[in-house]
Amino acid sequence: MKKKFLAGGALFTALVLLGSGVYFYNSLPKLRSYEQVKTQYQSSDLYILSHDGKLLHQWRKNKDNRSFQWTPLADISPVLISEVLKSEDRFFYEHTGVSITSLVASLYQRSFKDSSRGGSTITMQLLKLIAPDRAQYSGMTGKLRQILSAYRLEKSWTKKEILESYLNLIPLRGEYKGVTSSSWALFNKSPSGLTLKEAVALAVLIRSPNAGVKDWKNRACWQEPSLCSEFPAFIAELAKKTLESSTHNVALHLAQRLSPHFVSGEIKSTVHMDVQTYTQEVVKSQIQNLQAQNVNDAAVLVVENATGNVWAYIGGSGISDKKFVDGVRSYRQAGSTLKPFLYATAFENNILTPNSWIEDSAVDIVFERGIYKPQNHDKQFYGWVQVKTALASSLNVPAVKVFKLLNDESFWTRLQMLGFKNLKEPEHYGPALALGVADVTLEDLTQAYRTLANNGIYTDLRFTSNDPEPKARQVFKAQTAQDVAYILAQSENRALGFGLDSALSTQGASVKTGTSKDMRDNWCVGFNSRFTVGVWVGNFSGDPMWNVMGVTGAAPIWKKVMAFLDANYPSAKLSLASAQKEITPPEKYPQARIVYPQDGMIMALDPAIPRGHQKMPLLAEGPHPAGLQWKINGKKVAGNKSILWTPETGRHTFELYQNQKLAQKVQVLVK
The missing domain is CATH 1.10.3810.10 (Biosynthetic peptidoglycan transglycosylase-like)
Structure with missing residues (x-):
């Protein structure tokens, strides 16, 4: 009731x-x-979107509740x-x-x-x-x-x-608001x-x-x-779930990079979801295959040449415990990846052409900090080779000789023009700069190769749709860039170092690998007419890899990503016909030169050593050594490629003749 x-x-x-x-x-x-x-409506998270508005990554900014984008x-x-x-x-x-x-x-x-x-x-x-x-x-x-x-x-x-x-x-x-946040969480x-x-x-x-x-x-x-x-x-x-959302992680490092630029809850990037996701999976698979050789980390950058738009930004392998380290912006030793810019500088200065000949032989390079003895990675020397072979096959001795031929800071200056940051002064590196002892980032290295792809024109990268149109600067002449691109595109040029059938054998693309000292880093960077792809493989801890070179570590990733791009975003083949026509014919008798002493060098006698026991080497190189002749202060001396001279105080002139023609002259002051 x-x-x-x-x-x-x-x-x-x-x-x-x-x-x-x-x-x-x-x-x-x-x-x-x-x-x-x-x-x-306010989302508790910040969002990175792909170029077409798809969610790439999100991370939390509001700790009071959890809500995602309006769905x-x-x-x-x-x-x-x-x-x-x-x-x-x-x-x-x-x-x-x-x-x-x-x-x-x-x-x-x-x-x-x-x-x-x-x-x-x-x-x-x-x-x-x-x-x-x-x-x-x-x-x-x-x-x-x-x-x-x-x-x-x-x-x-x-x-x-x-x-x-x-x-x-x-x-x-829990703290979740809206069906979208709970759906992701559960x-x-x-x-x-x-x-x-x-x-x-x-x-x-x-x-x-x-x-x-x-x-x-x-x-x-x-x-x-x-x-x-x-x-x-x-x-x-x-x-049992903690309801901490397992959100997208494919753009974690891009999100870290762009987080200071947020003006609202989301930002539209230039990244393409399919390229980003595929590249991440390729990286993860390759690093898993290499873990037995002590490889745990990797990074990849994919850039569209014409626009500078970043299509994929992979800062880590996805399996490493150092998941917040961004491999795209980390400084690592460049190895042989700087050689194309060294040779481009020599071409630009009219010192060499792609078909010039240069000797790959044992040599002692004397510089301010001592004597440098460069060697190739296989400990062999190949004698006289053409420049295009020396570059594409990544021979070390010819690279150091090209550096000495420049005899100035022009290579270092070009690296600065290409956007390499935090370079130390030239004297810090000495001739070893030719072999890539400088620390660089994958971003800067990829940008430098993109400059070659764009006929020597450098522009900044674009990460979001709101980034301003980049300003351009000419770093190399178009012909120079095309010459280097053509060299790096031909399998026969790298056959000496890598064989004709390697991970670098890709039609229509120019590519170069590099491995740093003790195998701590390896690289593969290259481009076709539409994209430039840079890959780094190694360990963020700095631990060396075990018998992993650029061609076996980074190159397989590069090749798969390039194949994916070519299949889904086809590009025209590199237009390098003009570069072939402009390359000069092979030179049978290249110019001989004085390796040591250098012009303008100042030396001092050691009073503690008997005068007759003090010797200075005269070193020369060039084809047909029998045709070389030294003159000291106008007088002929015995010997051709190398002799030992007893120094005397005063100013002295050293002349090198090749087949009775003056090849080079230097002056030295002895105190």
């Missing part, structure tokens, strides 16, 4: 409230529009929408904000079933989610205010707008791809977000009896 009295009282109260609704109607709180709610209704699985309506508002598309059936059912449940089931529609629930002060909808008066406001909301908003806003704003398990997928079982498990959480496993399972079974046998184990496993 008491329950009937209570039910009658509750119904009477409801009728009184409805009857006085006209009084409240004009004093209802002002409602925000759908556009205002969506615009004012359109079209991007939410229909099965999830259906299960939410089934659980929360079966008559959503039939009522106009208030369901009398649900209200009566709620009153009945509260009065006779001791149930706390509410009669609020999705529209009424949304009002609390968007209200500046939720207290205005509390109590009996507040309930009337909520009912009347729901009618008003349905008149100004569409059903689609109401449902979409509700699904984005509804609080769910199932590691967007709400567009949820299965029926997943949709049910998520939908029944709305009524009691932090329900225990038992209640959660019971609600799911009540909602979808056909799957009840699967829910106990499934929900028990979901309940």
